[in-house]
Amino acid sequence: MKLLEDRIRKDGIVKEGGVLRVDSFLNHQIDIDLYCEMGKEFYRLFKDSDVTKILTIEASGIGIACITAQYFHVPVVFAKKSKTSNLANDVYSSVVHSFTHGNDSTIVVSKNYIRPGERILVIDDFLANGCAVLGLKDIIEQGGATLVGAGIAVEKSFQNGSDMLKEQGIRVESLARVRSMDPDDGIEFD
Amino acid sequence: MKLLEDRIRKDGIVKEGGVLRVDSFLNHQIDIDLYCEMGKEFYRLFKDSDVTKILTIEASGIGIACITAQYFHVPVVFAKKSKTSNLANDVYSSVVHSFTHGNDSTIVVSKNYIRPGERILVIDDFLANGCAVLGLKDIIEQGGATLVGAGIAVEKSFQNGSDMLKEQGIRVESLARVRSMDPDDGIEFD
Numbered sequence: 001m002k003l004l005e006d007r008i009r010k011d012g013i014v015k016e017g018g019v020l021r022v023d024s025f026l027n028h029q030i031d032i033d034l035y036c037e038m039g040k041e042f043y044r045l046f047k048d049s050d051v052t053k054i055l056t057i058e059a060s061g062i063g064i065a066c067i068t069a070q071y072f073h074v075p076v077v078f079a080k081k082s083k084t085s086n087l088a089n090d091v092y093s094s095v096v097h098s099f100t101h102g103n104d105s106t107i108v109v110s111k112n113y114i115r116p117g118e119r120i121l122v123i124d125d126f127l128a129n130g131c132a133v134l135g136l137k138d139i140i141e142q143g144g145a146t147l148v149g150a151g152i153a154v155e156k157s158f159q160n161g162s163d164m165l166k167e168q169g170i171r172v173e174s175l176a177r178v179r180s181m182d183p184d185d186g187i188e189f190d
Numbered sequence: 191m192k193l194l195e196d197r198i199r200k201d202g203i204v205k206e207g208g209v210l211r212v213d214s215f216l217n218h219q220i221d222i223d224l225y226c227e228m229g230k231e232f233y234r235l236f237k238d239s240d241v242t243k244i245l246t247i248e249a250s251g252i253g254i255a256c257i258t259a260q261y262f263h264v265p266v267v268f269a270k271k272s273k274t275s276n277l278a279n280d281v282y283s284s285v286v287h288s289f290t291h292g293n294d295s296t297i298v299v300s301k302n303y304i305r306p307g308e309r310i311l312v313i314d315d316f317l318a319n320g321c322a323v324l325g326l327k328d329i330i331e332q333g334g335a336t337l338v339g340a341g342i343a344v345e346k347s348f349q350n351g352s353d354m355l356k357e358q359g360i361r362v363e364s365l366a367r368v369r370s371m372d373p374d375d376g377i378e379f380d
Contacts, residue, residue: 029303030266032259059248063266066253069222076220076253113219 001041001175005189007034008154014181018156019100026153027060027125035067038175042123042151043071045173049148051121053077055114055136057096057107064153065123072121077114079107079136092142096135099128107135114143127152127174130161137170149173157190191231191365195379197224198344204371208346216343217250217315225257228365232313232341233261235363239338241311243267245304245326247286247297254343255313262311267304269297269326282332286325289318297325304333317342317364320351327360339363347380 013021025031051072056065057079069076082105087093091108098105114120122136133150140147149171155162157177165172177190203211215221241262246255247269259266272295277283281298288295304310312326323340330337339361345352347367355362367380 023300024302025265028267028270028300030256030259030268032256032266033263035256036260059252059268059270062249062252063256063268066220066222066225066256067260069220070226070257073223075215076222077218078220078249078253080218080249110213110218112214 001038003034003037004153004176007031008176008178009187012187014183014187016183018159018181020154020156020178020181020187022154027063030063032067035064038064038153039068039071041175042068042121042173046121046149046151047072049121050119051148052119053113053121053145054123055079055109055120055140056123057081057132057136060126061124064125068123068151075113077109079109079139082106082108092139094135094138094142097129097131099131107139109139109143111143114140114145116144118143118145119148120145121148122150123152124150125153127155127161127172128159130165133161133165133170133172134168137168151175154178191228193224193227194343194366197221198366198368199377202377204373204377206373208349208371210344210346210368210371210377212344217253220253222257225254228254228343229258229261231365232258232311232363236311236339236341237262239311240309241338242309243303243311243335244313245269245299245310245330246313247271247322247326250316251314254315258313258341265303267299269299269329272296272298282329284325284328284332287319287321289321297329299329299333301333304330304335306334308333308335309338310335311338312340313342314340315343317345317351317362318349320355323351323355323360323362324358327358341365344368 093108152174155174162172181187283298342364345364352362371377
C-alpha cells in the first residue's frame with residue numbers, strides 16, 4: 001500500500017537493533033485518516049472471505065481493528081494480556097513469545113466471544129516472527145472457529161514470520177513489507 | 191443516549207460490589223456499529239470546541255477514541271500504562287489511582303505528542319471516580335495544551351466522579367449515566 005509505505009519512509013525512525021519506530025502516526029499517536037484508508041484496504045482484500053468477526057491483541061492492535069471492522073460491520077474482540085498465571089476457566093488462552101521484550105506472555109479471550117462456525121480475521125499493527133498470530137490462531141481453534149487470514153499493517157519481511165504462517169496455510173496480507181532497514185541507509189520495501 | 195442505555199439494559203450484567211459488565215458489546219467484544227453511533231454523538235457534542243487531538247488511556251479506551259476521531263479528522267494519542275518506575279525523560283507522566291484494582295498506576299505520554307496550543311478532547315469508556323480523567327488533564331497541562339472536555343461512554347453517576355471533575359471546571363459529557371444498579375433490581379439511568 002503506497003500511502004503507508006510513503007508515510008513510513010517519511011516519518012518512520014529506524015533504531016539500532018532492528019527497531020522501527022512508527023510512534024508518530026501508527027501507534028501511540030495515530031493518524032486516523034491513514035487508519036481509515038488502511039481499513040478500507042483490508043476490507044478490499046478480505047471482503048469475499050465471509051468474515052464474521054475481527055480478533056486482535058491489546059493494546060496497539062485495537063485501534064486499527066476497530067477502524068477496519070466498521071467496513072465489515074462485524075464485532076471486534078481483543079485478546080487481553082493476562083497479568084496473572086491464575087486464569088479463569090471461562091477463557092481460552094495461549095502463550096505468546098515476544099522477541100522484542102524477550103519474554104512469554106499469556107493472552108486470553110472469553111469463551112463467550114469465540115464460537116464454532118465463526119470466520120475470524122486477525123488484524124494487527126506489526127508482524128515480525130508471527131508468534132502473536134499463532135497465539136490468536138490457537139485461541140480461534142480452541143473455540144472451534146476458523147481463521148480466515150491475517151491483515152497486518154507493517155510486516156518486517158526479513159524476520160520471516162509471514163513465511164512461517166503461510167507454511168501453516170494461513171493467508172497473510174501485509175500493507176507494507178519492510179525488506180530491510182538501516183539507521184543510515186533508510187528503509188526498503190518488498 | 192437512548193441507544194446505549196437500551197443496550198446496557200439488555201446486555202449489561204450487574205455483579206455484586208458495584209461492578210457493571212459490558213464485556214459483550216463495549217469492551218473485550220465490541221459492537222462496532224454501536225461505537226460508530228457513539229462516535230457521531232461525541233462529535234455532535236464537541237464539534238464546536240475546536241478539538242485538535244483526542245487523548246485516551248490504553249487499552250479499552252483506544253477503540254472508541256479511534257472511531258470518534260474519524261468524525262473530527264484529528265489524531266488520537268493513547269497514554270500508556272508504565273510497567274516500570276524508571277521513566278524515560280521524554281515523557282509526561284501522572285499517577286492514577288484505580289479503585290477497581292486497588293492500586294496506583296503511572297500513565298505516560300511522549301512529550302512529542304502533547305504540544306502547547308493543542309485543544310485536547312479526552313475520550314474514555316468508563317467514568318467512576320474520575321481519577322483517569324484527572325491524570326490525563328495533568329499530562330495535557332504539563333504539555334501546555336488545553337483540555338476541552340471529557341467524552342465518556344458509561345458514567346457511574348453514583349460515584350460522583352463527574353461532579354468532582356465539573357467542580358474543577360471540566361466539561362463532562364457521558365452518553366449513559368448509571369444512577370443505580372443492582373443484581374436483582376436492574377439498572378437505572380439519570
